[in-house]
Amino acid sequence: MAAVVAATRWWRLLLVLSAGGMGASGAPQPPNILLLLMDDMGWGDLGVYGEPSRETPNLDRMAAEGMLFPNFYSANPLCSPSRAALLTGRLPIRNGFYTTNAHARNAYTPQEIVGGIPDSEQLLPELLKKAGYVSKIVGKWHLGHRPQFHPLKHGFDEWFGSPNCHFGPYDNKARPNIPVYRDWEMVGRYYEEFPINLKTGEANLTQIYLQEALDFIKRQARRHPFFLYWAVDATHAPVYASKPFLGTSQRGRYGDAAREIDDSIGKMLEVLHDLHIADNTFVFFTSDNGAALISAPEQGGSNGPFLCGKQTTFEGGMREPALAWWPGHIAAGQVRTLLGTGRQGPPQPPVRGSRTQADEVPHSCSQGLQDTPFLLFSLQGIDFCPGQNVSGVTTHNLEDHTKLPLIFHLGRDPGERFPLSFASAEYQEALSRITSVVQQHQEALVPGQPQLNVCNWAVMNWAPPGCEKLGKCLTPPESIPKKCLWSH
């Protein structure tokens, strides 16, 4: 088990845990895989991670019955690059989910984006298909919405969900509402067939996504092994919940959404037990990036003790809640900490933490600088860090720390309030370790073709496949490709 688990390497976890149970001739059927990916949910949002209201009993039980990772990192603090990394196992600088338009800015896949997941990338469902798996994505794709990027062209067998964020409502003139797909064709649009009431926060989408998941699990339980990627988005602004959950949380609307998701996950695990496939199903829970503090308090979650959140490379942007559950294979109540010791493990020597853990995936500061990892600077940091202001660390303007990176001891200072003194021996020692990993990374790096450079209003979701049957095709404007503007 690696010291720090990163989203690009979560597959390894499965391989380690399954310990030869897959693929060998005469071996038992390979395990089903249920990947539960949250949207903008923060490290501090689960009771088991210290959320004071303790409103996630099902996830807390999942942790108690499985393994909890306090040091799990996403590969990027923004949705599309993080998801691309999760499904490809490769950093955004490699899989193309970055921009060269601007220096160290966040870029993703709004509906005017021209790019998306390249055919050259091997996604997890493509690999699993070779092992006989049937794969379904429920919820948000976000790896490009033009025809060549469709999830069913990248290994998935089924899809129910949307290609982009559920922003809106749009007027379908200047900008179309986002479509919802079933498999190859759209079946409606957000704010039309799939309403979200922005005033009350009511939407029954999580219930729909739950039903899609349960139906798939039940159908597949006695057939081929399955991979279900459940990528719900109720905790991404505009945050929503269905009527039975609205107003039930002590945490406001965000809490309502989190409670509904927690409840849904409880139902899924229950179905696995009912179908007697729990001991043959590996369930992994995590989030795409940290809580969006700019949406707080009503529509943003919590990053616990960590600094800042989504859109920043501080701990609050990239450290994620993560749980693994697999009865009979993962012993109950395990915690994998910084050094990979279990809850009952012997005392360990202190570790010098930093923005990166040197033996793992190099975290970097933005898609634009994936080749210069470890170097901390703030991305207009203070704007994403309400109520937090660390002198010389969170800054209003972008600062380049390439020459003299800020380094933190994450054991003593998980909140990144006390950068190591540049003059200290501890800093020099950490820098030398980090520099060596940076060099290895840079030498090995083959950057992918950047996918997030070109935008064009003509490529938006005007006339997705299936729109004719529904009478919902819209007319795109003239095609004018231009550089995407990434200002944050």
Added chain:
Amino acid sequence: MAAVVAATRWWRLLLVLSAGGMGASGAPQPPNILLLLMDDMGWGDLGVYGEPSRETPNLDRMAAEGMLFPNFYSANPLCSPSRAALLTGRLPIRNGFYTTNAHARNAYTPQEIVGGIPDSEQLLPELLKKAGYVSKIVGKWHLGHRPQFHPLKHGFDEWFGSPNCHFGPYDNKARPNIPVYRDWEMVGRYYEEFPINLKTGEANLTQIYLQEALDFIKRQARRHPFFLYWAVDATHAPVYASKPFLGTSQRGRYGDAAREIDDSIGKMLEVLHDLHIADNTFVFFTSDNGAALISAPEQGGSNGPFLCGKQTTFEGGMREPALAWWPGHIAAGQVRTLLGTGRQGPPQPPVRGSRTQADEVPHSCSQGLQDTPFLLFSLQGIDFCPGQNVSGVTTHNLEDHTKLPLIFHLGRDPGERFPLSFASAEYQEALSRITSVVQQHQEALVPGQPQLNVCNWAVMNWAPPGCEKLGKCLTPPESIPKKCLWSH
């Protein structure tokens, strides 16, 4: 069970839980009581409260086997007043642990203090003595060090520990080193017979305190019911740990100290089991105030997601970790949240939080303003809140919010980053509820004689009882009473 448990009312918890098991004729022996009080340990310092390094396996197990309180509050964000409230069940403004020298300043009991716990106060061990208990305090007293304030004059039968903080070393000329007592007499002084190495952080005091506790428990196990108040101070700066624990934590020296305390508590619970008295011993764990962020990162703990820390009335200063453990009486794995619902409880409507929970003990801002609770202002807030800066909330100078208190919704905003808008209906409704509780409090209030006004260098620990036998008596300077200066 009350909505929010406060340190002034923790006894009630015991009464509720023992449910008639005490005092009645023919009833079983009343339970032993083990009160584990931490020093400057923060809400976020336990694994079970989300500390990322997860280095408190014994306390985490204690929580899993017992009850966890995410909303437990001390009565004051500073040591002496908090401890006075814990042992008397009365607010500092009532029991005298406040000052009228300065407006809204923190005051405590340094060794030049003249005051201490008044004879008119009934302490828990005094009450328990009437019920046949034998009581011992191990560790820090901090309710006054002059002869009339000695713990054995206030209900305790035994003492091993010190009357003041373990600051030093002093030169024994301008200022004496703090004595360590066994019962009525001193047995040495810090930095002399009881060394603390400030450079390495080494001291074996926690081991001594553990041994004192174990000896007392074993001796009392088959005699009278006991009350053991274990008030260790290794997590208060200067932070210390014994050699086997030094350098073992990922969190630096503070973590070493916390690990040693966690290990000691594990040993105590184990002994209760070994002696077959676990099901007749109520164990309660909490801390006197929030983590001292000004001592971070090497010598200060974590307040998790909460704002600021010790010396402030923000959540970080007064919300404490709290665990109750009593096998056979407290069911395992319970969590008492804001509304008193268990982990598996039904959804509850949202609650408007604020500095105070209206149906419970009125929190107030400082000893000087115990009669104007609920009113938030910062005590040079930013100085105690490194890295945190909430506009209009944390301020450099004292601000009086009496007329227009800042009110927070602690469910949505536990970090107190978003004060409710003064103009909102939510604010007005919360204010009206709070105002009514303030009025009730003010009408019922009989302030105690303030104990923290007068200081005098002559009253310091120059010649504590027993000093003659040890040849350690020092000569006090001329007696010059003056007003204590409380600048923070």
